[in-house]
Amino acid sequence: MRLWVELPSRRVLIDASRPIDLAFPITDAAEAPRAFGLPNPRIQPVRSGSFIGAVSEGGSCNCDVIMLVPHGNGTHTECIGHIMLGRLPIYHCLRRYLFWAQLVTVEPVRLATGDAVITAAQLQSVLLQPPPEALIVRTPLSDGRPRDFSGTNPPYFTPEAMELIAHQAILHLLTDLPSLDREEDGGELQAHRAFWQYPHAPRMEATVTEMLSIPPALPDGEYLLQFHILNLHSDASPSKPVLYAPLAEEHYPG
Numbered sequence: 001m002r003l004w005v006e007l008p009s010r011r012v013l014i015d016a017s018r019p020i021d022l023a024f025p026i027t028d029a030a031e032a033p034r035a036f037g038l039p040n041p042r043i044q045p046v047r048s049g050s051f052i053g054a055v056s057e058g059g060s061c062n063c064d065v066i067m068l069v070p071h072g073n074g075t076h077t078e079c080i081g082h083i084m085l086g087r088l089p090i091y092h093c094l095r096r097y098l099f100w101a102q103l104v105t106v107e108p109v110r111l112a113t114g115d116a117v118i119t120a121a122q123l124q125s126v127l128l129q130p131p132p133e134a135l136i137v138r139t140p141l142s143d144g145r146p147r148d149f150s151g152t153n154p155p156y157f158t159p160e161a162m163e164l165i166a167h168q169a170i171l172h173l174l175t176d177l178p179s180l181d182r183e184e185d186g187g188e189l190q191a192h193r194a195f196w197q198y199p200h201a202p203r204m205e206a207t208v209t210e211m212l213s214i215p216p217a218l219p220d221g222e223y224l225l226q227f228h229i230l231n232l233h234s235d236a237s238p239s240k241p242v243l244y245a246p247l248a249e250e251h252y253p254g
Helices: 120-126 159-167 190-196
Strands: 002-006 010-015 042-045 064-067 076-078 098-105 116-118 134-138 172-175 207-210 221-226 236-238 242-244 248-251
Touching: 010 242, 098 172, 120 159, 134 221, 159 190
Parallel strands: 098 134, 134 172, 172 207
Antiparallel strands: 002 010, 010 248, 042 064, 076 207, 076 236, 098 221, 221 242
């Protein structure tokens, strides 16, 4: 099914029957993706009095209780509420769901300390001009398979890289990494703060999506991005970013 999608600076023709899913399934299986030493999600039947939410156990229907931590249990989207005092839910920040996006593959730079980072110079060298509304950063970690990042000190972004993203007015950053910042950074979260320009010039509509599952064969380039989140009263939600390859484009003047 082909349809035209209107964006602020262009309209794009896509095949809506060919979505490209960038999210890991949420599962309680042992091989579920996770980070920061958090336990896997728990998905269990409701048990209340004589009611059992499992047909396999004699219940009239299936009805689960699900417990998870969005920040460490798979693909999730977070807002500036992640680092602010008080509670700001994700659905107050993400009010549009379709964006023009660029997918780039970046090899992290190895530092003398042994850490691996993505730098501003690397992003600057691959960014389109004018820049996209959303940037999707893939690393060699993207093989489409879930993994446990806990205790592995995975690659991360430098604060300068996030300053570049903010100054280029890129609203949404998506990555296959589990965090913008170092796994253990003493709670500084410098890259997160630089991305959201917090507290001096907060970017209230900007979001970060982490722990993507990006198909290895998906070419770098431009795509239509669609977000799917829950209206969850929390700073982060399990999410399902979906890409559509453009079949045609029409740009608007100015």
